[in-house]
Amino acid sequence: MVRRIQEGDAPTPPVPKIYCVWTKFQVQEMSSNEKNAFAAENCSSMSLQACLEECMEAVDLFLNNEFTESLDKLRPRVDDSMYHALIYATVLEMQAMMTFQHDDIVHAGNTMKRAQEVCQRFRRKSSNLASKSSADDFAEEQLHAEACYAECLLHRAALTVLQDENMVNFIKGGIKVRNSYLIYKELHAFIQSHSSHKGLNHSHLKGGVSFGIGAFNLTLSLFPPRILKLLEFAGFSGDKEYGLSQLHDGATSLNLRSMLCALLLLCYYTFLSFILGTGEGDVADAEKLLEPFRVRYPRGAIFLFFAGRAEEIKGNIDEAVELFEEGCRAQQAWKQFHHMCYWELMWCFTYKRVWKMAYFYADLLSQESRWSKAMYVYMKAAYLSMLPQGEARPFGDNEVELFRQVPSFKQKIAGKSPPTEKFAIRKARRYKASCPVQLPVPVLEMMYMWNGFTMIRKRPDLTKGMMETLVEAEHTLHDSPVNEYTVDDRCVIQLLKGLCLKNQGQTEGAEQCFNKVYSSEKHIKFDHYLVPNALLELSLLYIDLGRKEEAVKLLQKAKNGYKEYSMESRTQFRIHAALSKLQADTSDPTESTDL
Known part of the structure; x- marks a missing residue:
């Protein structure tokens, strides 16, 4: 404790x-x-x-x-x-x-x-x-x-x-x-x-200002234009490159705030650019920044964690697991550092499709961490649902009962429920029925929400495994009676198959999958997030193929054509990042400024 x-x-x-x-x-x-x-x-x-x-x-x-x-x-x-x-x-x-x-x-x-x-x-x-x-x-x-x-x-x-x-x-x-x-x-x-002006303590003062100016500029630059317009009206402004340079200056000089500057940069390079961006984090910059801290603090739990995250991004999953486990062994005073490692270990074993080990870490989190119990219980249920029907469940747990418990753990942060919790609760609703219709691939669907498919793009073996899981789920769905969830479930599988095909370099197949989701728009009943995200993924595919004009049109359609769907803010952040990558004009005179 x-x-x-x-x-x-x-x-x-x-x-x-x-x-x-x-x-x-x-x-x-x-x-x-x-x-x-x-x-x-x-x-x-x-x-x-x-x-x-x-x-x-x-x-x-x-x-x-x-x-x-x-x-x-x-x-x-x-x-x-x-x-x-x-x-x-x-x-x-x-x-x-x-x-x-x-x-x-x-x-x-x-x-x-x-x-x-x-x-x-x-x-x-x-x-x-x-x-x-x-x-x-x-x-x-x-x-x-x-x-x-x-x-x-x-x-x-x-x-x-x-x-x-x-x-x-x-x-x-x-x-x-x-x-x-x-x-x-x-x-x-x-x-x-x-x-x-160069006083004895000038570097500490400058480091403090670099932290503040860098943090504000970087954070504000991530906001979509719709929100940024309001912030600029209130006197704020954000320049990503300037913010990064200020934080880098603060992190690489000897001053009291170098730790804060470094941690914020590492969060940006290894998390924000993936979760709220296009999945192209600057892992080389993260490793370069980490190097002197790893030398000075070889057993420092914080830096072991970020080193593990860097390996995970590169697709070196086994090396990442080793670093996260070492981070847990490095100290016992603050168990909460362990929880950050448990979360990443859960995803590492997800990428390897070792469902029981992933379940084990989700279970640890559900018992020890207060951050998002609804999410942890949902993931426990999701992992159990990936096991064969007749296989024994760890600790005697039952996925249907766990899914039914998810809404009871709902919480609020800053007056709102976290979007991932809302998503988990919505997905778990179908298990309220006495004979529920099972979710086809809940683990892989949540993995997409955390942009996990970009983590395995350099690992053909892991992508192949994910594709095998999706094909198997597709066959099961095809053999099941048609119900009110059938179209939605088929579209979930198509979106995820498109991501796997993109990882494998099969661009035509990926394009077809994303277009199938888009063409099913009028028939989707529950998972309305699928269409804007399919358009986003199709636009990212077009960016890779050099079809920039088509990509911009799709991004603008995804940005302006869909509202009030699950994880909307996260999708909007990613759209903004893609448009920024294209250096396209993100302004829209008809766009609403309502938050």
């Missing part, structure tokens, strides 16, 4: 000289000016540079899986050092997001709020970096305080949205994001216009 740090756990911190005069209660009662004076005097007991060095040591411990030791090093100074407060709260936030326990999220949010208050004490009373005359008067600590304050806002926004599902909290989170963005913009402009 993860050791959760509660309010009463903290040992008595060393008493700085200033606490002999001022008690903690008195500090809270001070005016803004008094707090600033207090912060300045207290800082003298430990210089900014010394604080940064100690926080770097704490981060080093964290990356070496020494999580408790990292927190122990930070805790004594969380009330008087902005960097100790920020890093301490960031570690608790990471813990809360992995445990997904409400108490952990609330505790992390309160800790981050206190960290923001500490940062506030170091800020100038009237912060106006936009004014050159005013900006020139900023002391070094005050500039760092701006960066730390903006980072606290960003973290608190995420925790505010997770903490409660009501719209008020969602709006509060949005306000924090905007305030953070504006501070980062001012800091970035300051650094650009004061390039000659």
